[in-house]
């Protein structure tokens with residue numbers, strides 16, 4: 001482009017050229033879609049008509065095949081949001097004059113020539129991989145910005161200026177910078193037009209085994225992983241559409257934030273679940289509530305496995321050792337079993353079978369043991385004797401109380417009783433941990449960490465035998481010997497019946513785990529049940545871990561990988577935060593976590609973070625002022641991030657662009673401006689300490705303000721050097 005000339009008209013000329021191609025694509029797509037529908041309809045009529053006019057099946061198939069490609073494209077286009085940023089977004093000019101257009105879906109003309117190549121096709125790779133060092137035969141890469149079907153902008157990169165075709169005009173400052181400067185909305189956008197080379201490698205990595213994508217904050221791990229899900233569906237549709245892909249993220253807020261990315265890429269067959277929703281398939285409920293730090297830590301640890309096993313083995317009723325556990329009277333003879341005898345029967349059965357599978361066996365063992373006490377010489381066969389014994393109310397009641405069908409929620413809720421915790425955890429947890437555990441079950445609902453424990457209990461207890469009468473579940477009667485096991489809420493929530501024949505969990509062909517550094521060992525076990533034969537994409541950054549023992553979560557990942565083929569990718573550029581913001585965050589985390597993977601920030605705004613200090617009494621007024629200023633300064637979203645105990649006390653005006661979140665709920669999200677209130681409180685209230693503050697400090701795309709209460713916070717100490 002001649003900079004002294006008329007760039008405006010050059011841009012207009014180029015826009016008109018691209019608009020003509022985009023029009024052609026849409027026209028063709030519409031034509032093809034309606035013809036495919038027509039063919040489908042006529043095809044059905046043909047098959048329904050009489051033999052005289054019957055068309056051979058091969059002809060029908062050929063008709064379908066001819067339009068199948070266009071039909072599939074039109075179907076995927078329908079999934080793409082009507083607000084999408086353009087079906088066609090890229091163009092490559094090759095050194096031999098060949099032009100290729102790249103888009104969200106592939107479209108061919110009547111002669112099968114590609115009008116647009118799907119971004120995931122091999123032929124589209126140079127769009128993402130070509131560099132000035134290795135232009136891959138590309139002279140110019142052009143990114144088109146469209147609003148629906150109108151081309152509104154062009155950004156060019158000249159990759160090979162020495163090429164013979166120096167006549168190509170070059171427009172714009174580069175698509176990446178333009179994309180990064182845009183204001184953020186409430187939903188994450190796809191990056192299909194500006195995927196960078198190192199990201200592209202992770203997206204297109206082969207599907208088998210385990211793919212780990214690491215990198216610091218804002219390096220695109222989440223968005224890259226979502227594009228990878230779309231790529232896997234494209235490159236191996238049979239396997240992954242049928243087997244399913246499950247995407248797991250840290251919170252419901254996060255799932256809402258990312259939910260548009262895959263549909264904007266034309267894919268809607270992926271299941272998204274927050275970590276607190278993973279076991280909804282077997283439990284029928286989910287959770288978004290976080291436990292206090294110590295309880296959360298205990299519940300995530302594999303030490304809970306031992307506690308849960310003990311809990312399952314702990315008898316449900318306390319029997320008086322001085323009295324028979326159960327007795328029956330037959331023909332004037334009293335048959336009795338001692339507490340020691342029934343305990344032995346229980347232990348023997350539980351050594352072989354899961355409780356919910358062993359009800360019949362337990363009943364038979366009790367009846368058999370009572371029957372064997374019948375004096376010799378009675379002329380009654382075993383079956384008759386069992387009927388006589390088993391029909392006695394005292395025996396029936398004993399069996400129902402001693403060996404009921406157990407729902408995981410009932411069993412876990414027993415831990416609300418400190419005596420039960422003492423009995424099952426004294427060898428495993430210390431006194432403070434035991435107290436925190438019992439205390440955590442005082443609220444009537446379960447927490448996010450409980451979901452993995454409940455899922456473990458489904459595995460330990462076994463599915464409930466549907467053949468059994470479910471109304472035999474025992475609830476408290478006045479004077480019952482049973483401890484309280486179930487609340488009405490638990491009962492209502494567990495309406496789902498489990499088929500004992502089927503594997504109770506939903507399983508998937510691929511699991512994509514985001515914020516993997518926060519997945520506790522118990523949660524990894526829950527995830528593995530959803531993908532016993534799955535391949536995995538695992539995304540995380542240990543420096544952002546909320547878990548106190550980073551080594552333990554890393555070990556859990558090593559265990560998961562096992563001997564599976566695996567590959568690692570590291571993303572090295574921070575596309576989110578300006579250098580001014582990220583430098584501050586990096587200086588805070590480094591002394592505490594020297595291994596932090598610190599990316600290079602790609603942008604700088606010249607605006608330094610503002611570190612404010614106010615007295616507690618002045619906080620409300622100051623916060624309102626700072627938030628108003630932030631809302632005026634940026635076009636997009638603003639967040640106030642504060643410790644959970646502080647959030648409820650903050651009074652802020654309602655504004656659709658403003659969110660107030662805890663650091664845990666801010667995981668994975670980003671906002672144009674962020675106000676971090678009470679950084680020291682955030683450090684104190686999270687098991688992850690400073691690493692969780694690091695998460696909060698790395699959320700802004702433009703501006704950061706921190707507010708310390710009553711004097712400079714100690715989190716700032718590393719800044720003094």
Ligand SMILES: Nc1ncnc2c1ncn2[C@@H]1O[C@H](COP(=O)(O)OP(=O)(O)OP(=O)(O)O)[C@@H](O)[C@H]1O
Pocket residue numbers: 176179180189190191194195196199215216217218219220221222223224541544575576667668669670698
């Ligand atoms: N190639 C790219 N082109 C345009 N935007 C990009 C690109 N890569 C990343 N981004 C943007 O950078 C921001 C950060 O991406 P993302 O949230 O995926 O990072 P992350 O590594 O998961 O971050 P964190 O670990 O902090 O949660 C997003 O707004 C994303 O759209």
